[in-house]
Amino acid sequence: MKTTISKMAQLANVSEATVSRAINNKPEISKQTRQRILTLARQFNYQPNIMAKSLRSKRTHTIGLILADIENPYFAALTKAVERKAISEGYHVLLGIMVDDLQQQAEYVRLFQTGRVDGILLTSQKAEVNCLSQLDHMLDMKRRNFPFVYLGGVEYRDVDYITHDNELAAYNLISHLIDLGHRKIGFLHTKYATKMRELGYRKALADHDIPLNDELMVPIEVGIAQARQATEKLLNRPDRPTAIVGINDFVAFGVLQAVREFGLSVPQDVAVAGFDNIELVQSLDIPLTTVAISVEKMADEAINLLLKKIEGKKTKVPEHITIEPELIIRQSTQANRKKGDVEPEI
Amino acid sequence: MKTTISKMAQLANVSEATVSRAINNKPEISKQTRQRILTLARQFNYQPNIMAKSLRSKRTHTIGLILADIENPYFAALTKAVERKAISEGYHVLLGIMVDDLQQQAEYVRLFQTGRVDGILLTSQKAEVNCLSQLDHMLDMKRRNFPFVYLGGVEYRDVDYITHDNELAAYNLISHLIDLGHRKIGFLHTKYATKMRELGYRKALADHDIPLNDELMVPIEVGIAQARQATEKLLNRPDRPTAIVGINDFVAFGVLQAVREFGLSVPQDVAVAGFDNIELVQSLDIPLTTVAISVEKMADEAINLLLKKIEGKKTKVPEHITIEPELIIRQSTQANRKKGDVEPEI
DNA sequence: TTGTATCCCGTAACCGATTACGTAAACTTA
DNA sequence: TAAGTTTACGTAATCGGTTACGGGATACAA
Numbered sequence: 180m181k182t183t184i185s186k187m188a189q190l191a192n193v194s195e196a197t198v199s200r201a202i203n204n205k206p207e208i209s210k211q212t213r214q215r216i217l218t219l220a221r222q223f224n225y226q227p228n229i230m231a232k233s234l235r236s237k238r239t240h241t242i243g244l245i246l247a248d249i250e251n252p253y254f255a256a257l258t259k260a261v262e263r264k265a266i267s268e269g270y271h272v273l274l275g276i277m278v279d280d281l282q283q284q285a286e287y288v289r290l291f292q293t294g295r296v297d298g299i300l301l302t303s304q305k306a307e308v309n310c311l312s313q314l315d316h317m318l319d320m321k322r323r324n325f326p327f328v329y330l331g332g333v334e335y336r337d338v339d340y341i342t343h344d345n346e347l348a349a350y351n352l353i354s355h356l357i358d359l360g361h362r363k364i365g366f367l368h369t370k371y372a373t374k375m376r377e378l379g380y381r382k383a384l385a386d387h388d389i390p391l392n393d394e395l396m397v398p399i400e401v402g403i404a405q406a407r408q409a410t411e412k413l414l415n416r417p418d419r420p421t422a423i424v425g426i427n428d429f430v431a432f433g434v435l436q437a438v439r440e441f442g443l444s445v446p447q448d449v450a451v452a453g454f455d456n457i458e459l460v461q462s463l464d465i466p467l468t469t470v471a472i473s474v475e476k477m478a479d480e481a482i483n484l485l486l487k488k489i490e491g492k493k494t495k496v497p498e499h500i501t502i503e504p505e506l507i508i509r510q511s512t513q514a515n516r517k518k519g520d521v522e523p524e525i
Numbered sequence: 526m527k528t529t530i531s532k533m534a535q536l537a538n539v540s541e542a543t544v545s546r547a548i549n550n551k552p553e554i555s556k557q558t559r560q561r562i563l564t565l566a567r568q569f570n571y572q573p574n575i576m577a578k579s580l581r582s583k584r585t586h587t588i589g590l591i592l593a594d595i596e597n598p599y600f601a602a603l604t605k606a607v608e609r610k611a612i613s614e615g616y617h618v619l620l621g622i623m624v625d626d627l628q629q630q631a632e633y634v635r636l637f638q639t640g641r642v643d644g645i646l647l648t649s650q651k652a653e654v655n656c657l658s659q660l661d662h663m664l665d666m667k668r669r670n671f672p673f674v675y676l677g678g679v680e681y682r683d684v685d686y687i688t689h690d691n692e693l694a695a696y697n698l699i700s701h702l703i704d705l706g707h708r709k710i711g712f713l714h715t716k717y718a719t720k721m722r723e724l725g726y727r728k729a730l731a732d733h734d735i736p737l738n739d740e741l742m743v744p745i746e747v748g749i750a751q752a753r754q755a756t757e758k759l760l761n762r763p764d765r766p767t768a769i770v771g772i773n774d775f776v777a778f779g780v781l782q783a784v785r786e787f788g789l790s791v792p793q794d795v796a797v798a799g800f801d802n803i804e805l806v807q808s809l810d811i812p813l814t815t816v817a818i819s820v821e822k823m824a825d826e827a828i829n830l831l832l833k834k835i836e837g838k839k840t841k842v843p844e845h846i847t848i849e850p851e852l853i854i855r856q857s858t859q860a861n862r863k864k865g866d867v868e869p870e871i
Numbered sequence: 872t873t874g875t876a877t878c879c880c881g882t883a884a885c886c887g888a889t890t891a892c893g894t895a896a897a898c899t900t901a
Numbered sequence: 902t903a904a905g906t907t908t909a910c911g912t913a914a915t916c917g918g919t920t921a922c923g924g925g926a927t928a929c930a931a
Contacts, residue, residue, distance in 0.1 A: 184918055194881045226639040230585065231917035234576040235886045241619070250804065255601045262622045271641070273587070274618045277606045278912060293572040294887090295617070323874060403808035436810045438783070458596065462749035464782045530888060545889060555909060575885030580905045640917090684916050 182225040190223065191216045202227060234293070242485060245275040245300040246286060253427070253474070254302065257330070260478035261300060268482060270297075288316045296487045298326035303333070314338075327486035328481050333374075334499070335454040339488070340502045341481045347378025349424075350503035352452055352470050355506060356422045357387045359513065361450060363395060363425035365413045367406055367430050370398040376426065376454065395420055399430070406433025407440075414441050414449070421511070422445035428457045431467055435511065447494040450512040466509035469480035476502050528571040535564050535568065548573060579640070589637035589645040590832060591621040591630060591664045596672035598803040599773070599820070603676070606824035607646060612786070614828060638815045644672035645833045649679070660684075672834035676829050679720075680845070687827045687846045689818040694850035695725025695770075698798055700817050701852060702768045705859065707736065707796060709741060709757045711769035713752055713776050716744040717816045720773065722800065739765055745776070751788075752779025757812075760787050767795060769860070777813055781857065796858040812855035822848050834838070 188195045193212065194237040201216035202225075218487045219225070227358035233239045244261055246254055254309065273296055275287035284301075291299055299320070303313060321328050329340040356364055366380050377396070384391055397420045399405045406425055410433065413420055423438070425431030431453025438449045444449050445465050453460065480500045534541045539558065546554040547562035548571075565571070578586045590607055592600055599653075605836055608618045621633035637645055645666070649659060659845065663684045666673050675686035701712055712726050723742070730737055743759065752771055757765055757778065769784070771777030777799025781803045784795045791797050791811050802817035826846045 183916095187582050192879080195918075196882080196920075197880060200880085203919085207879060226635070228580070228640040228917050230576050230640050231579040231886090232919075233886095234574070234580050234888085234917080235919040236885080241574065244620075249605050250601050251593075251595065252598070252601075255596050258620070259595050259624075262620055265623065271636070272605070273619045274590075274620045276605050279611065280604075289572075290617070294574040294576050356841065403805070407808075407810070424607075433808070440810055459749070462779070464753070464786055489746055529886090541888080542890075542912080543910060545908085547922075549889085553909060557911080574887050577916090580887080580918085581889040791873075 180238055181224045181228075182228065184225075187216070187219065187223070187225050190219050194429045196437045201391070202356060225401045229448070233449065237294075238489075239269045240269055241273050241296045242320060242482070243273045243275060243287070243296040244290075245287050246302050247277055247298060249276050252459065253455045256457070257302065257477065258473040260474040261482065264478045266476075268486060270482075270486075280317070284313065285316050287318065291332040292320070292323075292325055297489045298328070300391075300485060301327060301329045301331075303329070303331040314522050327474075328485045328488070330353065330477060330481055333453070337430060337497055339484060341477055341484065341502065341505055343477070343502040345373060345375030345504075346379040346382070348454065348470040348506075349376040349470070350383045350453075351379075351504065351506045352424060352468075353380050353383035355454070355468070355508065356424070357383060357389065357448060359422075359450065361422040362419075363392070363418060363420040363422070366396045366418040366426075367399050367409050367423065367434065368426045369401055373426055375482055380424075389400040392418075399426075401427065401430060403429055403433035403436075404432040410434045410437035410439065414438065414443070420449070422452070425453040427453075427466060428453040428455045428460045428469055431469070432460060432463070435465065436466065446510065446512050452512050456507055461509075463511075465511050468509045470500055471505050471507050527574075528569045530571075530573065533562070533569070533571050535563065536565050543695050551600060555743070559811045571871065573802045581642075584835075585641060585643050586615055587617045587619050587635070587642045588828070589619045589621060589642040590648070591625055591633050591645060592648050594725035595629070598805065600861075602803070603648065603681075603820040603823065606820040608679050610824045610828045612823075614738055614832060616805060616828075616832075622676065630659065635698070638666070638671055640671075643651070643835045644674070645718075646672060646827055647677075647678040647833060660784060666747075669728045671830070672831060672832070674831045675801075676823060676827055683843055684869065687823055687830065687848065689823070689848040689850055691719060691721035691850075692725040692728070694816040694818070694852075695722040695799065696729045697725075697850065697852045698770060698814075699726050700733070701814070701854065702770070702798070702858060705731060705733065705768075707766075707768040707797065708735055709764060711766040712742045713745050713755050713769065714742065714772045719772055722767060726770075745772075747773065749775055749779035749782070750809050752776040753783040756780045756783035757787065760784065760789070764810060765795075765809065769797055771797070771799040774801045774803045774813060777815070777857075781809070781811065781813065792856065792858050794855040798858050799819055802853055807855075809857075814855045814858040815853050817851045817853050818848055 184195045184198050187198045192197060195210060195213065198216055200211040202220065204285050242265055244258065247257065248254055249258060265272050273291065277283045285509060288299065314335055317329060317335065321338060329338050331340060331342060333342060368377055372464060380393060397407045397409045411424060416462060423434045431451055431517060435445060435451045438445055438451060443449050452468040454470050456469045460467035460469060480502065484498060484500065530541045530544050533544045533735060537544065543558065544756065545553060545561045546561055548566065588611055590604065592604065595601055595604060611618050619637065623629045660681055661677060662680065666683060675681060675684050677686060678689060680686060680688060697709060714723055727737060743755045745755045756769060759769060769780045771780050776798055781791060781797045784791055784797060786809040789795050800816050802815045806813035806815060826848065830846065
């Protein structure tokens with residue numbers, strides 16, 4: 180038989196209210212009584228029933244995390260960071276993983292709103308394909324005043340979101356390559372998402388007076404195999420690029436492989452870089468240059484903002500927080516001079 | 526104002542009990558009344574409060590998933606499979622991610638048992654380092670009759686678990702290599718975990734009358750860099766192995782890199798293989814031979830068993846379910862004959 | 872001495888559902 | 902037609918907590 184508050188009350192010879200006060204650190208109780216009750220609680224392993232607690236107090240101390248794709252290491256890392264931060268704030272994480280489409284996202288939003296969670300963290304990836312539908316759920320939550328924060332690459336003016344400066348990230352990365360002397364820079368990107376990274380690419384070229392060559396910007400499906408294929412095509416061009424950037428580290432990894440299969444060396448013949456700084460690319464024989472965005476910072480900001488909304492301190496205007504990107508230069512763009520590698524030709 | 530059951534009762538001009546009967550498909554209600562209530566429910570977007578429901582019925586329809594390391598792609602895939610299966614059975618997944626030690630696992634077990642979840646799925650990895658402590662939590666849950674299932678590589682006789690036949694997996698993989706003519710097979714493994722794979726390695730050699738060479742079994746920390754280092758040492762031996770197996774695909778990936786850095790080719794000079802069949806290794810320029818264990822099957826079996834226990838149909842004796850491994854032969858051990866590659870010397 | 876503020880605690884309503892039990896009406900059966 | 906059964910629904914208890922409210926005891930000020 181589980182120890183309930185009424186049994187505790189009996190044991191301590193006080194009312195249930197007093198037990199509640201002792202457990203929850205309320206001030207209206209004497210030191211001695213609290214100590215006595217806490218000791219008994221430990222002794223009888225009393226754990227207040229969360230459901231009863233939530234029912235009355237209307238707080239579940241749980242947040243919902245809706246993910247697009249947990250098998251993407253970036254999201255896995257984000258999930259971990261979110262869970263850590265949540266626990267440290269006394270919250271739990273209820274998981275929702277979308278597999279196919281946005282229909283599911285709507286379903287999760289509905290399921291989570293039945294008193295199961297205090298707020299929702301929405302992560303998106305494929306969503307941009309059909310952003311109106313996604314925006315719908317969010318506006319719906321906004322209408323019923325349900326706390327949520329969007330974590331994503333696309334900025335929706337009307338809702339609170341945390342994002343990283345994708346444009347600046349790309350700008351910095353491309354500028355780095357230009358500084359190294361590259362003029363023909365391939366860019367494997369996705370058609371719908373990550374528009375901001377594309378903007379950064381364009382802006383960096385423009386700022387350095389390099390004419391844009393549309394054919395170096397190749398839209399692909401995200402994937403190592405697709406990246407390899409696209410890279411091969413790029414390398415077969417007469418004006419072969421001297422640098423190729425993937426829209427994320429996986430794509431960049433595919434590029435890296437393809438370049439070497441082609442018989443060229445990295446970074447001497449072709450520099451390679453990506454985005455996200457997933458663990459894998461640090462451990463490659465040629466570590467990848469990439470742009471990191473701290474998932475810890477994102478998780479921190481996201482949960483801070485969400486808790487602020489949950490606790491009712493919601494700002495009138497949607498809050499938009501941007502995490503600064505961090506360019507991480509590794510061997511795949513800049514050969515290690517100690518080993519006496521050749522400087523990239525200018 | 527949210528629609529509650531009492532408001533619904535008012536609207537439909539019936540008692541709350543009748544509303545409950547309509548919503549939950551109970552038989553003691555006439556067809557017409559049910560229809561009328563369901564229509565109203567849709568109209569007023571009535572969503573029963575989960576907390577109230579759980580408080581009374583003592584079922585949260587949530588399971589807790591305690592993970593060792595979500596950044597490992599294998600566990601990410603497992604998490605996804607578990608979530609999918611849970612949703613399809615009408616359950617949600619509450620996430621717990623351990624970072625450091627088993628202290629946290631105990632903490633999660635405690636937190637989750639306060640009426641938050643109906644049962645727990647325990648996944649483990651580093652646990653084997655200190656299995657007694659982990660076993661402690663499990664025996665504790667067993668004592669208080671709390672439903673849980675262990676998903677892991679180590680078999681604990683006393684608790685229900687789902688595992689894959691690690692010994693057979695290794696046995697099949699090593700046998701495959703032996704069949705290809707390999708006699709000197711390196712094995713990069715971890716000191717504590719995956720004893721079963723080590724057993725499979727030994728057994729396969731013994732069954733083929735190949736003497737065991739201790740020096741080919743190298744204990745390492747799991748990681749790409751560590752794998753590269755260990756591989757280099759193996760390749761520098763006078764009796765260089767003709768095949769090297771990593772304890773998981775990440776390690777195998779490190780091996781693959783190191784072998785090629787060393788100037789040898791895969792699989793002609795050195796065959797390489799791993800375990801887990803993570804997505805990455807399928808997309809390499811030289812796809813890796815590996816042993817897959819279906820995370821979907823694991824998730825299915827685990828949740829089926831867990832739900833059986835939750836629903837009280839618990840078997841007297843601990844149930845042990847083993848998922849069969851599947852050897853996936855790819856180019857890293859067997860060169861594609863179409864391309865006219867050389868057969869490995871026998 | 873009396874009034875009042877403070878401290879500590881108990882009483883009971885309440886959160887929103889489920890469910891055991893009771894019962895009137897309709898329907899069977901002898 | 903009387904008695905028993907079934908059907909459909911209402912009443913009220915209940916799950917295990919939180920919290921608004923009230924009141925007794927003590928301390929302190931007037």
